[in-house]
Amino acid sequence: xxxxxxxxxxxxxxxxxxxxxxxxxxxxxxxxxxxxxxxxxxxxxxxxxxxxxxxxxxxxxxxxxxxxxxxxxxxxxxxxxxxxxxxxxxxxxxxxxxxxxxxxxxxxxxxxxxxxx
Amino acid sequence: xxxxxxxxxxxxxxxxxxxxxxxxxxxxxxxxxxxxxxxxxxxxxxxxxxxxxxxxxxxxxxxxxxxxxxxxxxxxxxxxxxxxxxxxxxxxxxxxxxxxxxxxxxxxxxxxxxxx
Numbered sequence: 001x002x003x004x005x006x007x008x009x010x011x012x013x014x015x016x017x018x019x020x021x022x023x024x025x026x027x028x029x030x031x032x033x034x035x036x037x038x039x040x041x042x043x044x045x046x047x048x049x050x051x052x053x054x055x056x057x058x059x060x061x062x063x064x065x066x067x068x069x070x071x072x073x074x075x076x077x078x079x080x081x082x083x084x085x086x087x088x089x090x091x092x093x094x095x096x097x098x099x100x101x102x103x104x105x106x107x108x109x110x111x112x113x114x115x116x117x
Numbered sequence: 118x119x120x121x122x123x124x125x126x127x128x129x130x131x132x133x134x135x136x137x138x139x140x141x142x143x144x145x146x147x148x149x150x151x152x153x154x155x156x157x158x159x160x161x162x163x164x165x166x167x168x169x170x171x172x173x174x175x176x177x178x179x180x181x182x183x184x185x186x187x188x189x190x191x192x193x194x195x196x197x198x199x200x201x202x203x204x205x206x207x208x209x210x211x212x213x214x215x216x217x218x219x220x221x222x223x224x225x226x227x228x229x230x231x232x233x
Contacts, residue, residue, distance in 0.1 A: 035221055043206065045224035091160065093222075103148055103214070104173060105222055107160040 003027065004092050006108035013082045014116050020067070021077040021111045023092030032096040034075040036066065039110070040088040048090075051075055079113075087115045119143075123209050123225035131233050135197040138228045141190055142211030150222065151184055151194050152208040160208075166192065167214075199232045206230070 005024045013019040025034065036048040051059045051066045059066040067076040079086055092108040122141040130136055142149045150165040164174040169186045177184070181200070186192040196203055206229050210222040 033220075037222075037224075043227055043229075045208065045210075045222075047221045047223075050221060095220075103167070103212070104165065105150060105162065105210075105212075107152075107162075109159045 003096075003106035004094055004108035006092055006111050008111045009109070010112040010114070012114050012116055013079075015084060016081055018078060018080045019082055019113065021079070021090050021092075021113065023075045023077065023108060025073050025075060025092075025094045025106075027073075027094065027096045029096040032094055034066070034068070035093040035095070035105075036064070036075075036077045037091045037093060037107075038086075038088045039091065040085075045091075049077070082115045084115050084117060087113060089113075121209055121211050121223050121225035123207075123228050125228060126226060127229045127231075129231045129233065130199055132200055133198040134232075135195065136199045136203075136230060136232075138194040138207050138209075138230070140192045140194070140209030140225060142192070142209070143223055144190065145213065146211035146223070147214040148212040149186060149192050150210045150212070151192070152210065154206045154208060154227075155204075163194070196230075199230075201232045204230055204232050 003026050007022055032053045034051040038046045038048050049059050049061045049064045049066050051068045058068050063080045065078045089110045089112050091110045094106045124139045147168055151163040153161045163176045164184045165172055166186045184194045206227045208227045209225045212222050213220045
């Protein structure tokens, strides 16, 4: 079974508008972390935002926020006021702590975001 | 800190040749991960280490792939013999230990491998 599912292979958004990138996850571990990374065309992996499974509030980092719905097992990334530089591949990831895969990171298949001027 | 350092940045080799990719994790990080990225398969975890010990190598494609971590500051991923289907970007990443699972992965710049 997929641990991390990103159902949007590609998305377009108009510059200055907000966009939501979907991510659902699957784990039986009560303690886990959720992460989003950005990969621009240059190839490096850039950490954006983190949400812990016990965090009561949704994480925010500047224009990035994470819409965490624990019961639905979803961790959607919201980018407000999109900029041309936001065009990139975005990966959702989870770190869980099952006994035999302690601290393993799982990545989704990614969403390619294109910001239109 | 210099971050995770991978070498080489680019490697072009011929089918059948041995390829060795190198990684220096961030000092003090207990975990080291090797990932492979392709258009078809996305980011695949190949193997990861904790305190230099391989924890899970279930993602290693086949016996042609091997990885070692002889000490806390160095790891290698070796492909022998290489095949064209091994062409991909190989990322090394490291992380501190994470009791509450809140420590992120720090990625290297990746090695672009092309096997002709």
